[in-house]
Amino acid sequence: MSKLVLLGDEAIGQGALDAGLSGVYAYPGTPSTEITEYIQKSKQARERGVHSDWSANEKTAMEAGLGMSYAGKRAMVCMKHVGLNVAADAFVNAGMTGVNGGLVVVVADDPSMHSSQNEQDSRFYGKFARVPVLEPSNQQECYDLVRYGFDLSEMFSLPVMLRITTRLAHSRSAVEKSPEHPENGLRLPSDLKQFILLPSMARKRYKTLLAVQDKLETESQEAGLNRVEKGEDSSRGIIACGLAYNYYREVAGGAGFNHPVLKIVQYPVAARILNEFVGGVDEVLVLEEGAPVLEESLRGVLDNIHSIRGRLDGTLPRDGELNPRLVQTAMNLKVEPGRKIPDVVRTRPPALCKGCSHIDMYNALNEALEGYAPGRVFSDIGCYTLGALPPYNAINSCVDMGASVTMAKGASDAGLRPSVAVIGDSTFTHSGMTGLLDAVVEKSPVTVIISDNSTTGMTGGQKSHATNRLVAICTGIGVEPAHIRVMNPLRKHHDENREIISEELAYEGVSVIIAQRECVQTASRRLKGKR
Amino acid sequence: MKKDIILAGVGGQGILSIAAVIGMAAVESGLYLKQAEVHGMSQRGGAVQSHLRISDKPIASDLIPEGKCDMILSVEPMEALRYLPFLAPDGWVVTSSNPFPNIPDYPGQERLVREIQKAGNHIIVDAQAIARELGSPRVSNMVMLGAASGQLELSPDRLHVATGLLFAKKGEDVVRMNISALEAGKNAAVTS
Numbered sequence: 252m253s254k255l256v257l258l259g260d261e262a263i264g265q266g267a268l269d270a271g272l273s274g275v276y277a278y279p280g281t282p283s284t285e286i287t288e289y290i291q292k293s294k295q296a297r298e299r300g301v302h303s304d305w306s307a308n309e310k311t312a313m314e315a316g317l318g319m320s321y322a323g324k325r326a327m328v329c330m331k332h333v334g335l336n337v338a339a340d341a342f343v344n345a346g347m348t349g350v351n352g353g354l355v356v357v358v359a360d361d362p363s364m365h366s367s368q369n370e371q372d373s374r375f376y377g378k379f380a381r382v383p384v385l386e387p388s389n390q391q392e393c394y395d396l397v398r399y400g401f402d403l404s405e406m407f408s409l410p411v412m413l414r415i416t417t418r419l420a421h422s423r424s425a426v427e428k429s430p431e432h433p434e435n436g437l438r439l440p441s442d443l444k445q446f447i448l449l450p451s452m453a454r455k456r457y458k459t460l461l462a463v464q465d466k467l468e469t470e471s472q473e474a475g476l477n478r479v480e481k482g483e484d485s486s487r488g489i490i491a492c493g494l495a496y497n498y499y500r501e502v503a504g505g506a507g508f509n510h511p512v513l514k515i516v517q518y519p520v521a522a523r524i525l526n527e528f529v530g531g532v533d534e535v536l537v538l539e540e541g542a543p544v545l546e547e548s549l550r551g552v553l554d555n556i557h558s559i560r561g562r563l564d565g566t567l568p569r570d571g572e573l574n575p576r577l578v579q580t581a582m583n584l585k586v587e588p589g590r591k592i593p594d595v596v597r598t599r600p601p602a603l604c605k606g607c608s609h610i611d612m613y614n615a616l617n618e619a620l621e622g623y624a625p626g627r628v629f630s631d632i633g634c635y636t637l638g639a640l641p642p643y644n645a646i647n648s649c650v651d652m653g654a655s656v657t658m659a660k661g662a663s664d665a666g667l668r669p670s671v672a673v674i675g676d677s678t679f680t681h682s683g684m685t686g687l688l689d690a691v692v693e694k695s696p697v698t699v700i701i702s703d704n705s706t707t708g709m710t711g712g713q714k715s716h717a718t719n720r721l722v723a724i725c726t727g728i729g730v731e732p733a734h735i736r737v738m739n740p741l742r743k744h745h746d747e748n749r750e751i752i753s754e755e756l757a758y759e760g761v762s763v764i765i766a767q768r769e770c771v772q773t774a775s776r777r778l779k780g781k782r
Numbered sequence: 783m784k785k786d787i788i789l790a791g792v793g794g795q796g797i798l799s800i801a802a803v804i805g806m807a808a809v810e811s812g813l814y815l816k817q818a819e820v821h822g823m824s825q826r827g828g829a830v831q832s833h834l835r836i837s838d839k840p841i842a843s844d845l846i847p848e849g850k851c852d853m854i855l856s857v858e859p860m861e862a863l864r865y866l867p868f869l870a871p872d873g874w875v876v877t878s879s880n881p882f883p884n885i886p887d888y889p890g891q892e893r894l895v896r897e898i899q900k901a902g903n904h905i906i907v908d909a910q911a912i913a914r915e916l917g918s919p920r921v922s923n924m925v926m927l928g929a930a931s932g933q934l935e936l937s938p939d940r941l942h943v944a945t946g947l948l949f950a951k952k953g954e955d956v957v958r959m960n961i962s963a964l965e966a967g968k969n970a971a972v973t974s
């Protein structure tokens with residue numbers, strides 16, 4: 252069969268297509284974006300009519316995925332780790348309802364925060380929702396585990412989480428395809444009350460969910476994905492989860508280690524395999540890419556008769572992603588100090604592109620705010636978050652999708668005048684609209700600037716639900732038409748734009764300023780495409 | 783055979799095209815490949831790198847261990863130096879001499895060149911001048927791949943075929959231009 256060279260993300264997309272996927276639902280988020288993009292570009296997906304349009308946010312994506320599963324078909328939902336916070340209500344309750352058609356939820360974590368505001372480990376959510384979690388260590392496993400995930404989901408009538416991390420999402424390797432599995436037909440659940448979580452019914456569903464937990468452990472023992480690789484040297488045993496396995500193999504190969512290794516791919520891990528493995532070695536080193544999830548559960552809170560090393564005793568750092576050097580150190584290997592980076596090398600942080608509309612928006616905003624004390628601009632998640640850096644130093648917060656609008660409202664409630672929100676168009680339709688409604692209902696004095704570049708820019712220019720809809724949305728939410736202002740953020744309109752902002756800063760009510768100009772990246776791609 | 787390469791540059795300079803060509807050529811040669819890229823925030827004019835590993839044996843880690851990298855292939859001189867901790871004692875630095883000074887405190891070029899020379903085995907090529915001479919400033923990344931190709935242990939034919947595949951959609955002229963860039967880079971490395 253043909254070999255493809257694919258990113259981990261792309262391997263998941265191809266794996267899902269070959270496993271009979273009928274629809275993928277997602278909102279863009281690094282490092283998960285390329286899964287959905289791969290399916291959007293796939294000829295196979297187009298020919299089969301696989302759904303792949305973007306959703307407004309991760310919660311709507313999760314719910315649409317659950318709806319497709321209700322109708323009997325295989326659905327996949329993809330997001331970055333913080334997207335799962337947004338989707339958490341739907342995700343946890345999908346564990347309660349169970350599924351009909353297979354439902355795989357791919358969550359891409361970002362340890363070391365390459366492109367995120369935190370590094371939470373999604374395996375916690377899997378445990379919290381009591382659903383199976385699969386954690387591949389390479390691109391082939393990404394491909395294969397999607398298919399197994401769908402099978403597992405249908406076998407136990409539960410959503411299955413597939414958890415990856417940045418390095419695997421964005422690393423390329425050869426992948427071998429399996430034969431294509433047909434899509435499921437339209438087939439409603441045999442029990443049409445399965446998805447009704449009224450308390451009386453939910454109590455029954457919860458008992459079912461609890462009762463299946465033992466079977467999930469047995470399945471993870473019998474599926475053979477969690478496997479012991481024998482080794483003569485039992486002075487230490489290595490438990491390696493997901494990608495961490497690769498770093499151990501890299502280091503062990505060079506050093507000639509022969510320790511037994513327990514490779515973890517599937518959760519919940521059966522107690523039996525853990526007890527047998529830990530019992531057979533003098534001490535254990537737990538390698539996890541992310542938080543010490545398994546290490547904590549092995550360690551418990553009581554004094555343990557076993558010696559367990561990992562992130563909690565300082566053998567490995569408590570935060571950040573792993574790499575070969577950290578594993579070398581944890582294996583007590585002498586690590587030669589590498590060459591130094593010469594002093595002449597300067598940091599080169601990311602920056603707004605030349606000609607970006609956010610730049611002109613910030614220049615106008617900064618000038619309009621000159622008469623006020625600093626510290627009154629709440630911002631959000633997107634390219635415009637780079638307005639936090641010099642030379643703009645224009646914003647004072649970046650917390651979660653949509654938080655600019657609501658934090659500005661709360662600060663305004665506290666008496667801050669003026670109180671400003673800066674949010675992107677796609678972030679606004681993701682999670683800003685409901686907060687704006689809060690402000691409208693109370694007529695809270697806030698100035699909301701929607702910096703509208705008509706794309707989801709930071710993740711590479713995906714379609715924005717907000718495009719050409721912002722005035723209608725804000726009017727519909729109830730912002731007074733006289734205080735919905737549209738401006739073109741270009742240097743030649745600078746004075747006019749500053750005046751518009753100044754006027755609205757002075758208004759004791761809800762103002763929305765839509766600063767609309769197309770992203771320079773998508774514009775240049777569009778023009779190239781035309782040529 | 784094993785080559786661990788760090789590709790370096792600034793977001794938007796085209797290091798992923800270099801990676802794609804080497805990757806395709808390696809897989810077509812029956813070699814194993816792992817290649818870790820940086821996507822997301824840093825692509826906005828920040829420092830970007832890609833760890834590219836090719837070998838005739840299976841590869842475990844997606845990341846190259848520090849001190850084990852055979853070559854830093856950079857399209858920007860300061861970025862070449864950023865990854866020196868990864869370079870093996872006998873490793874090569876192959877870089878363009880063309881600065882991308884999008885930060886206020888960008889250092890003087892002579893100091894950068896001095897540091898590159900101090901690093902040991904090195905090839906410095908004025909890729910932009912060569913690309914301009916060929917008539918397409920956009921192919922300077924392929925000039926750099928050509929400059930490194932002597933160290934890659936991949937046949938020139940394989941690299942040409944891979945380049946053809948990567949740029950096929952953009953038409954024959956673009957393919958031909960990129961292959962000329964490969965050749966020009968290779969010649970420049972020999973004479974540098």
